[in-house]
Amino acid sequence: xxxxxMENDDFALSCPTPILNYDTIxxxxxxxxxxxxxxxEKVFLPCFENEILLKLEDQAQLEKPNGRIAxxxxxxxxxxxxxxxxxxxxxxxxxxxxxxCMSGAIPLYLSVGFIIEEGFEVSELCRIVDxxxxxxxxxxxxxxxxxxxxxNRGSCDKIFINTSGIGVIPNDINLGAGYIKPGxxxxxxxxxxxxxxxxxxxxxxxxxxxxxxxxxxxxxxxxRDMFKVSKKIHAMRDPTxxxxxxxxxxxARSSNTGIRLFEETIPVSDEVKGACELxxxxxxxxxxxxxxxxxxxxxxxxxxxxxxxxxxLGKKACIIGEVTDExxxxxxxxxxxxxxxxxxxxxxxxxxxxx
Amino acid sequence: xxxxxMENDDFALSCPTPILNYDTIxxxxxxxxxxxxxxxEKVFLPCFENEILLKLEDQAQLEKPNGRIAxxxxxxxxxxxxxxxxxxxxxxxxxxxxxxCMSGAIPLYLSVGFIIEEGFEVSELCRIVDxxxxxxxxxxxxxxxxxxxxxNRGSCDKIFINTSGIGVIPNDINLGAGYIKPGxxxxxxxxxxxxxxxxxxxxxxxxxxxxxxxxxxxxxxxxRDMFKVSKKIHAMRDPTxxxxxxxxxxxARSSNTGIRLFEETIPVSDEVKGACELxxxxxxxxxxxxxxxxxxxxxxxxxxxxxxxxxxLGKKACIIGEVTDExxxxxxxxxxxxxxxxxxxxxxxxxxxxx
Numbered sequence: 001x002x003x004x005x006m007e008n009d010d011f012a013l014s015c016p017t018p019i020l021n022y023d024t025i026x027x028x029x030x031x032x033x034x035x036x037x038x039x040x041e042k043v044f045l046p047c048f049e050n051e052i053l054l055k056l057e058d059q060a061q062l063e064k065p066n067g068r069i070a071x072x073x074x075x076x077x078x079x080x081x082x083x084x085x086x087x088x089x090x091x092x093x094x095x096x097x098x099x100x101c102m103s104g105a106i107p108l109y110l111s112v113g114f115i116i117e118e119g120f121e122v123s124e125l126c127r128i129v130d131x132x133x134x135x136x137x138x139x140x141x142x143x144x145x146x147x148x149x150x151x152n153r154g155s156c157d158k159i160f161i162n163t164s165g166i167g168v169i170p171n172d173i174n175l176g177a178g179y180i181k182p183g184x185x186x187x188x189x190x191x192x193x194x195x196x197x198x199x200x201x202x203x204x205x206x207x208x209x210x211x212x213x214x215x216x217x218x219x220x221x222x223x224r225d226m227f228k229v230s231k232k233i234h235a236m237r238d239p240t241x242x243x244x245x246x247x248x249x250x251x252a253r254s255s256n257t258g259i260r261l262f263e264e265t266i267p268v269s270d271e272v273k274g275a276c277e278l279x280x281x282x283x284x285x286x287x288x289x290x291x292x293x294x295x296x297x298x299x300x301x302x303x304x305x306x307x308x309x310x311x312x313l314g315k316k317a318c319i320i321g322e323v324t325d326e327x328x329x330x331x332x333x334x335x336x337x338x339x340x341x342x343x344x345x346x347x348x349x350x351x352x353x354x355x
Numbered sequence: 356x357x358x359x360x361m362e363n364d365d366f367a368l369s370c371p372t373p374i375l376n377y378d379t380i381x382x383x384x385x386x387x388x389x390x391x392x393x394x395x396e397k398v399f400l401p402c403f404e405n406e407i408l409l410k411l412e413d414q415a416q417l418e419k420p421n422g423r424i425a426x427x428x429x430x431x432x433x434x435x436x437x438x439x440x441x442x443x444x445x446x447x448x449x450x451x452x453x454x455x456c457m458s459g460a461i462p463l464y465l466s467v468g469f470i471i472e473e474g475f476e477v478s479e480l481c482r483i484v485d486x487x488x489x490x491x492x493x494x495x496x497x498x499x500x501x502x503x504x505x506x507n508r509g510s511c512d513k514i515f516i517n518t519s520g521i522g523v524i525p526n527d528i529n530l531g532a533g534y535i536k537p538g539x540x541x542x543x544x545x546x547x548x549x550x551x552x553x554x555x556x557x558x559x560x561x562x563x564x565x566x567x568x569x570x571x572x573x574x575x576x577x578x579r580d581m582f583k584v585s586k587k588i589h590a591m592r593d594p595t596x597x598x599x600x601x602x603x604x605x606x607a608r609s610s611n612t613g614i615r616l617f618e619e620t621i622p623v624s625d626e627v628k629g630a631c632e633l634x635x636x637x638x639x640x641x642x643x644x645x646x647x648x649x650x651x652x653x654x655x656x657x658x659x660x661x662x663x664x665x666x667x668l669g670k671k672a673c674i675i676g677e678v679t680d681e682x683x684x685x686x687x688x689x690x691x692x693x694x695x696x697x698x699x700x701x702x703x704x705x706x707x708x709x710x
Contacts, residue, residue, distance in 0.1 A: 004597060035699035057531065058428035058592060059453045061524060066421065073466035073519055074413035077504045078509075090592060111428035113517045115470075149432045151708055156432075157510040163467045164428055164519035176412065196668030203359075237413065254411075289491030324378045346388035 013130045017123075018042035025120040030150030036327060038150065043126060046131030048143040052109075060144035060167055062109060065168045068106035073164040079353040081128070081158055083202040083239070085194075085213030088161055089128035091145075091289060091355060093135035096163040097218040098238040102292065104175045104227065105167030105222050107139060112146040113162035118153045128159065139218035172231065172328030177254035179234035185301035186259060186321035187294045189216070189222065189314045191267040192244055193335045196286035196354050212271050217290030222313045230308045232297035239293055240355055242346045243285040247333045248321075249345040261343065263335045265320045284333075287347050287354045295323060361678035368485045371531065372478075373397035380475040385505030391428040394503065398481060402488030403498040407464075415499035417464060420523045425460035427451060428519040432710040436483070436513055438557040439547075440568030443516055444483035446644060446710060448498075451518040452573040453511040457647065458583065459530045460522030462494060462575050468517035473508045494573035496520070519570065523710035525585065531700035540656035540678035541614060542649040544669045545570070545601055546622040551641035551709050552630045567626050572645030579670045584662045587652035594648055595710055597701045598640040602648055603676075603686045605698040613682030616698065618690045620675045639688075641700050642709045649677060 007118050020042060028035040045054065052060050074095050081088040093110065100107040112132065116125070198214040219228055219238065226233060235255075239247040244266075253258045268276075268283050276283050278325040290313060296304055307315030375397060383390040400409065407415050429450050436443040448465065450510075455462040467487065471480070491498050530660075554568040574593065581588060590610075594602040607614045623638050631638050645668060651659055656674055663669030686698040 027707045031701065031707070032601050035702065036596075037700075038635040055531070056605075057458065057461070059425040059458045059522075062424040062426055064423050068419050069424075071464060071466060071521060072466045072500055073415055073517065075468040075470050075504050075517060077470060077506050079510075095548070102418060103414045104414065106469040109426060111426060111519050113428045113430040113468075113519075115432060116429050117513055140623075145427055147429045149430050149708075151432050151512065154709075155434075156508075156515070157506065160470055160511070160515070161409075162428065162430060162517035164384045164466050164517075166424070166426060167414075175408070199596070224508060242392075246387050277569075280674065291706075320670065324613040345392075346386065347383065347390065352382045352386070353504075353510075 002087035006047045007338050013126060014131050014134055015047040017126060020122060023122055024069040025116050025118060025122060025150055025152050027118050027152065030148050036148065042128055045148065047129045048277045050144065052144040055111035057065065058354060062110065062144065067171055068169040070100045070103040070167040070169055073162065074099060075160060075162040076355055077160050077353050078355050079157060083199045083214055084211045085198050086216040087128055087131050088159060088177060089131035090135035091092050091216050092161040092163045093132050093139065094218045094289060094355060097139045097141060097167040097220055100165045100167035100237045101220040101223045102238055104173035105169040107141045107165055107167040109144045109166045110136065110141055111126060112143055113158055114148045115160040116150050117158050118150055120158055135218060139220055150157065155168045167303045173227065173343055175233065175235055177235050177251050179313060180251060180257055180323055182257055182297045182323050182325045184234060184295045184323040185306055185319050186261065187296060187301060187316060188266065188320045189292045190316040191269045191272065192288055193268060193272045193276060193283035193286035197290040199354050200279060200351060201275055205281035212275060215288055219290065219292050219313060219315050220251050222308060222311045225307050226294065226304050227304050227310050229303050230296065231301040234293050235295045237293055239288050239291060241287050243287055244293065245284045245331065245343050247345055251295060252330050252331050255280060256328050258324040259321055259331045260324050261321035261331065261333045265318055265335050267316045267318065284343060287351065289355065365667060366503040368481060368489060369489055370402040370485050372481060373595060374710045375477060378477055380471050380473060380477060380480065380505055381464050382401065382473050382505050382507065385503050391503065393633065398484055399501065401483045401623035405497045405499065407497060415464065417499065420520065422526055423524040425455045425522040425524055427454040428517065429454060430515060430517040431710055432515050432708050433554060433710050434512060435557050438554045438569055439566045442483055442486055443514060444486035445490040446486050446571050447516040447518045448494065449571050449644060450497060450575045450664060450710060451520040452494045452575055453518045455522035456575040456578045457591045457593055457639050457653040459528035460524040462496045462520055462522040464499045464521045465496055466519045467498055470511055470515040471505050472511045472513050473505055475513055475519055481680040490573060494575055496636060510704065514520050528590065530584065530590055532590050532606050535606060535610035535612055535650045535678055537678050537680045538653050539589060539613055539650045540653050540674050540676040541616065542651060542656060543621065543659055543675045544647045545671040547626045547643055547646060548623060548627045548631060548641035550644040551706055552627045554709050555634060555706060556630055567630060568644035570643055572668050574645065574668060577666045580662050580666050581649065581659050584658050584688060585651065585655035587655040588649050590650045592648055594643050596642050598642055599648065600639045600686065600698050601701055607686050609682050613679040614676055614686045615679050616686065616688045618675035620671065620673055622671045639698060642706065
């Protein structure tokens with residue numbers, strides 16, 4: 001795929017294409033009757049297959065977990081639903097996997113709630129569901145319960161997906177903004193703004209020399225690697241909506257510390273830099289879907305970064321800043337000339353429907 | 356409130372009305388920046404208040420549960436969003452509470468995911484959130500994590516709400532269609548079709564002598580009462596979309612037994628009966644949101660029903676049928692003349708966007 005056009009081989013399904021008597025979703029597919037049952041049996045089960053979901057009860061019954069639980073939810077309304085590097089389906093799985101593992105938890109189970117517009121192409125639903133199954137498999141999580149609603153044509157824009165998730169937090173792990181303290185280092189796992197710019201360029205039909213791929217990915221194994229070398233990780237967050245700037249402002253506010261970033265250390269790909277300049281956007285405010293920010297003890301930051309760089313999803317991991325006593329509650333950005341400016345919380349919407 | 360008109364006192368908020376600089380929801384409320392934070396602090400937190408949610412992390416951290424877990428999800432797209440007896444908010448809380456407790460689990464935690472149309476009235480959001488807080492309190496559950504997305508005007512119809520939930524299943528409770536066996540009794544907790552007909556009449560602006568109120572309610576304490584008198588409850592389900600007919604067909608199919616209902620024993624209010632006749636609907640296929648069906652051992656059915664009748668939500672509980680060897684996989688309805696007909700699985704959509 002080049003310049004925003006999509007080639008067919010991007011969409012090879014891993015699940016067999018279901019044979020159905022219709023090409024589009026009808027209201028009856030959400031009515032709890034025969035057509036609902038057929039959609040579940042022929043489209044969802046083959047891609048999400050696991051013995052818990054197969055019971056088809058209104059709730060999944062899960063084994064007693066061995067530890068505290070992390071519980072999270074996210075709705076996905078991204079437009080367009082297919083974009084370079086991913087689609088609303090893998091985005092929904094990876095997004096919830098990431099929200100779980102940012103607490104240090106091991107993600108285990110996901111739920112999925114579809115809201116589908118009447119008339120939506122079944123073939124597109126199959127591609128989305130297929131990507132969800134693949135993303136779940138990659139992250140080692142199981143989709144164990146779900147719900148499908150169909151609304152009349154015009155009552156929603158194609159498809160919205162909610163995923164909620166459950167993970168187990170190991171006993172010796174305690175993360176949270178409250179643990180952040182002056183002297184800590186700020187680690188970023190790779191280049192920023194890839195997801196946001198991928199969606200923006202797909203949306204506007206913009207064509208750049210090289211396409212920008214979304215970074216959508218589940219980060220749970222990267223997090224596992226980090227904990228293998230250090231327990232001195234104080235807080236973690238994935239910089240999605242509002243980007244790196246929003247997450248760090250939240251951290252600074254909750255921990256009442258200052259956070260100083262060094263501009264030249266923050267990795268941005270040339271393509272993303274170019275697209276941001278063209279559209280007048282600051283990459284620090286643009287959404288990521290496969291990156292994490294960790295605030296760690298200074299003494300362990302180096303070895304954490306080294307370990308991250310051994311994982312494909314952390315190849316460009318680096319230290320981008322430090323936690324300070326000064327400027328409590330604020331984030332500042334220092335450029336190569338030593339000039340420092342405040343990096344504010346985003347006020348409004350830079351990019352609606354980015355995730 | 357009479358004949359579909361709504362009086363103000365129906366909408367007294369229990370949470371203080373927030374003071375905000377805008378009357379409608381803007382795209383920025385879903386962007387993860389300052390306006391998102393304000394919406395959470397001023398609208399959601401006061402109504403959902405609990406110490407877990409207050410931490411405002413991307414995931415809720417919950418104590419290690421003492422038992423197996425029930426995990427469920429449901430999206431709510433009901434139209435209109437306000438209807439006699441409830442609104443999309445309490446419906447969303449009660450619906451997920453019910454899905455959890457139908458496994459015999461004690462519901463504990465809910466997540467909430469809002470998808471809101473740009474321009475939606477903040478005052479309506481406050482009413483909805485207020486109802487959610489009240490419903491959660493009534494059911495004894497906590498809303499511990501959430502997400503808000505705002506989509507451009509026209510990209511969704513007002514507001515959709517996803518709730519997911521977690522409950523703990525006591526060690527000695529094992530429910531499921533697999534436990535159903537011939538000789539069992541079918542218990543229904545009260546009148547049917549109230550929710551569906553409430554929404555239908557509100558939608559069409561139909562006016563009847565008495566208004567039909569939705570039965571939306573959390574059934575967890577009714578279920579607790581039932582287990583106090585018997586452990587011989589084999590399967591439970593709340594007959595929502597597709598009504599009593601769909602749920603019993605699923606039971607018959609999964610357990611490979613027959614289910615015979617006695618038509619005259621099934622409670623339907625006169626108002627609902629009248630509205631169904633007018634609209635050409637069969638109440639057995641219409642959605643309920645505060646009723647349950649239980650399949651229990653014959654010898655305990657009487658005392659379970661007696662106990663249910665002591666709870667406000669089970670006053671009209673009764674035995675409506677039995678499980679048979681005959682007609683395996685099918686549901687039949689016997690009328691007072693002894694004539695039996697098959698009550699089929701609904702094929703299509705009787706009532707779109709009923710929940």
